[in-house]
Amino acid sequence: GDSVTQMEGPVTLSEEAFLTINCTYTATGYPSLFWYVQYPGEGLQLLLKATKADDKGSNKGFEATYRKETTSFHLEKGSVQVSDSAVYFCALATGGFQKLVFGTGTRLLVSP
C-alpha cells in the first residue's frame, strides 16, 4: 500500500539555521504530495503542496520539490525562526485529495 517515510526527530536548530526534513514516499499511480504543520495543541494546517512531478510548493519561506525519480518531497527553509517550532507531517494522496496517508511527523525545535 501507499506509505510515507519521514526522518525521525526531533530536529533541533538554532534560529536562522537552514532546515531540511526528509520525506520519501511509496505509491501506486501519481500521488499529490503535501506538507502539514501542527503547532502544540492544535490541528493540522496545510503548509504547501505539489500535484505533479517537478512542481515546487512554497509558503512562508518553506519549499519542497516533487521529485519523481527519487520519490521524495523534502521540506526546506533557508532561515528558521523560533515560531517555526512545531511538528511537520509529510503526506500523500492519490485519486484526488480524498484520502491522505501521513508520515509519522518530525518535531522541529528552534532555539533563540
Next chain:
Amino acid sequence: GAVVSQHPSRVICKSGTSVKIECRSLDFQATTMFWYRQFPKKSLMLMATSNEGSKATYEQGVEKDKFLINHASLTLSTLTVTSAHPEDSSFYICSATPGTGNQPQHFGDGTRLSIL
C-alpha cells in the same frame, strides 16, 4: 477562508460515558469529512470518511459501533465515542473538503479526550 471548527477542544469524563465531538465547516460546504485519531508522538490514523447524507466508511480495525459518525448536513459531522474507556483517550481531529474536485483537506484544531 476554509475554516473548520471542532468542539469541544478538551473533554474529561468518566469511564462508561459517551462523548460527542462536533466538526463544523464555517465558511464552506463540506461534502466529505474525515475523522482521525492521533496517538502521542505518532501520526494521524484515519478512522472513517463520512459523506453528507450517507453512512460513514470506516477503516479496517475501527469499531463502527464504538465510534458513531453522523454527517447530517453539509456543514456538520459528529463523532460519538460510546461507552468510552481509558484506552479511548486520545487526540481526535476532523477535516473537511469543500465541494467536489481536488480540494485539500482543512483540519479542525482537534479534541483532547481523556477518560478517567
